[in-house]
Amino acid sequence: MAEAACVGAADGVHAYVVVAAGSKASDILEADLKGLVRREIGPAAAPVEVRFLSALPRAKSGSVARRILRKVAAGDLANLGDPAGLVDPAVLDELLKSPASA
DSSP: OOOOEEEETTTTTEEEEEOOTOOOOOOHHHHHHHHHHHTTTTTGGSSSEEEEEEEOOBBBSSBBBBHHHHHHHHTOOSOOOOGGGGTTTHHHHHHHHSSOOO
């Protein structure tokens, strides 16, 4: 895993993960991540959803655009904001198209 961001939603924690170069997203990796969080932090922190992305949405300042991640986790896809405010607007398209796991 290269980097990850987690956000809370009404149904639990949602994780957005960027896989390290040379690694591949898989169901096994997802289960390992969920199991690691469950063991090290506790069952309440285990993500109900894991999405693998090529990059996290970042504002021009370089910070992760968690507001967007929270809205996607809540299923509120209206008014995500101006994609021009992101370093790479294509990440938003990928985020909206990436399949959600459960």
